[in-house]
Amino acid sequence: MQRTMSTTPAWPLILPFEAVWPVLHGPVHLAEPGSAVLGRVTMGAGATLRPHAVLRGDGHVVVVGDDFHLGEHATVHIAHDLFGTSVGHRVSVGANSIVHACTVEDDCVIQPGVAVLDGSRIGKGCVVAAGSVVFGRSELPAGHWCEGVPAVALRPVSPAELRLEHERVRQAASPAVASAAQVLGSLLPQRRAPRAYVASTVAGSGPVDMAEASSLWFGCTVQAAGPGLSLAAGCNVQDNSVI
Secondary structure: OOOOOOOOOOOOEEEOEOOEOOEEOOOOOEEOOOOEEEEEEEEOOOOEEOOOOEEEEEEEEEEEOOOOEEOOOOEEEOEOOOEOEEEOOOOEEOOOOEEEOOEEOOOOEEOOOOEEOOOOEEOOOOEEOOOOEEOOOOEEOOOEEEEEOOEEEEEEOOHHHHHHHHHHHHHOOOHHHHHHHOOEOOOOOOEEOOOOEEOOOOEEEOOEEEOOOOEEOOOOEEEOOOOOEEEOOOOEEOOOOEO
């Protein structure tokens, strides 16, 4: 497996997992501050990674096709070493969404604030509406508008509508997230136990007390004004959480 770094000066952050580096098959189109590609990830050419977008293969593998768009504070992750994630070509994922241990086929649009959960499959050319939850082990048929908690197929999607939804997700921007990205690494815990962990793309401010084996993972944002924040022993705050 080759180690391939992005053509951008600093982003995405690229780190290995158990000595396995991500593999990027072609240049990244755009990688904004706080974006990260970690571990057993294979990604196609032309990806756009918005601020704090995270792909993390620290167990099973993440495989992503060409022309991928991952929105602000969105996450692609796996379920330990049990289930990986497969994402097809030309997939657009909106801000604050999570794609977790599942299969997303070509040309899909996942709007902002969506959770796609373990073992599910989204068929080619689907649109999953904002705020929906794709329950674990469910299947959404190709070419449909899907919505709800749990998400279900409501109606077919035309090619023109699908193109429009891709454009909407890809052109969206969040000034608040862009602002947070400017203070990457600014969160310095006031008290930090020896085995506490703070990822390098955590942003925020305020007093933080981190007990033994507590952790703040990639893309987390913490605003700990006033009395501050205390993380108990073993507390695990996962990617792109906002506290």
